[in-house]
Amino acid sequence: MVQNLHGRERIGTLVWGQFVKRLFVRILVGLAAIAVAAAANAEPAKIRFILDWKAQGPGAWFYVARDKGYFQAEGLDVLIDQGDGSAAAVSKIMTGTYDAGFGDINAVIQNAALHPGEQPLMVYMLYNRAPYALIVKADGPIKTLKDVEGHVLAAPAGSATERMFKPLALKNGVDASTVKVLNAAPNLIEQLLVTGQADVIAQFAPTSYMNFLAMKKSPEKDFRWFFYSENGLDLYSNGILVSQKLLKENPEAVRHLVAALNRAILDVAANPDLGITTLMNVEPLTNFDLEKQRLIYTIDQQLRTEEVAKLGLGDLDDNRLQAAIKTVADAYGLSRQPSMDEVFSRAFLPPKADRMMSPGH
Template identity: 30%
Template sequence: MTYLTSFGNFGRDAYAWVAKDKGFFREAGLDVDIKPGSGTGDNISKIEAGAAMFTPVDLTGLLLARGNGGAKSIVVVAGIQQRTMAALISLEGNGIATPKDLEGKTIADSPGSVVRNLFPTYAKLAGVDATKVTWVNGAPANLIGLLASGSVAAIGQFVVGEPTVESVAKGKQAVVLPYSDVMSDLYGNVLVTSATIAKERPDLAKRFIGALMKGLAHSIDNPDEAGRILQKNVPASAAVPAAAECTLMRAFVRPEGSGAVVGTIDTKRVARSIELLQDAGAMPAGVTPEQLISAELTPRP
């Protein structure tokens, strides 16, 4: 089967490589081909087209897509991050210290990125005039380079991207503006598949989910090993920044009060997220958690 990472091959996605390298997929009777994803929008399209069977996408991005009439065949089967890691990252010296400082600046991100698509909602809640911010396109693998070279003032990233940004922009500290500062109920990435697989091949889905969640737990509990495994399988990835990303992600995978089981999803929180997006005018009424989440497949607390 084919699995897409959420966004390139950074430390935040090392858990899939850990699940493969440690034999978790093999123990579940699965042969998994891991390919780099390109963000929520593109990943959703590939699942719908049958080009991949499972992928992580940002739940908020999925909600926005469903609210706009898309992603109708996508089913959520596990939670990866219990709160959103979406963020904008800049560098010291770029004149960005608060959200308001984004006005008049240029930000790079891929067109289908949830950071970019959620920005109007973030801007509204953070008191930013979104019409005064310029967005340019950038491929996932090139974003940090664009920031480090000074081509743009900020990039769309996950908060765990901070160590990787600083490793490329040598000598400069990263400035991180997390979306969770103004949207605390939002989940981060969730694992999705097609409605067809969820309905017709639930045993396959359960085996894959179990193996991937085992890799996720192992990667945040053993970040240094996860970084080495990622670099071994993807030589262009650096082990040290990848390990740092896994360390930072631990608090998002197992936040305080969430319990020890990774992958769970609270439908009441999802309902509050939907309400927040509706109140911000980002999506129409009518979408419910039950339309998106497979209660039969998601890990139990």
């Protein structure tokens, strides 16, 4: 009788243990379901994003990320505004007007030295080869870089190309103080050169190249080009920037932002028509063929480099960046040279395999 009681107690204990275990599993499943539902219904992280320029071909990937749902898939709600200069984009992020944007790493270097702790951080390098160029009339008086002394240079206010003219001049023995800078609206820069109101313009090469075509001019025959990269300045240029505030308060949002844009950039690089078709939803008056040419020119000249083939999009070479920091610091007489981690971080990049470009478009 006693043995039976003990046996029943053991059976009862086993049954109770199984019941508790099943109950525990059900609770865990329920909690997981609640967590999944909560995540699905969570408010997306809002990010205000400033472009470097107007809605043109080379900005198509930003709109693809938005309109194709890449941002949404990453739990983001991104507001995109058009910009008025690569260096200006840096300033607007610093003021807190925007959380992130597309701007010039050399302006980041300057601000890291002058306003440490306030500068945006570049988390994805896109323009591996800087598109900076000085452009003059082929039949004009300027035959060499030295010849720009004493002449009028036109550029948009906030232009990274104008800002980096001083380092270019220093590298080539040009007295930049003798050059009068004329700031004008972006859509007037090429006209100022053609009409003779400026002797030289400082512009992104893809911008002027296509604008000359639209003006029925021959970019190669009618103009002489001085590319900074061919005249002693091996610089990086534009990439994805994020504010110090966003970095501190929501680093996961930064990671998701980079992932969404990396996906869109690769899609557009492989299929430029996708980019321009999306762009036309933003700017219905877009000239499809012209902007497609501008986009392909940018992809081929700024993105397809030996370094990108080795490292993948988004990353950069530390030695080359260190040299660029020194170049900018020397040219502007900065009180100190910022460290690389004040300027760029690869911590938010997707795996290298996810950042490799296809062979062609």
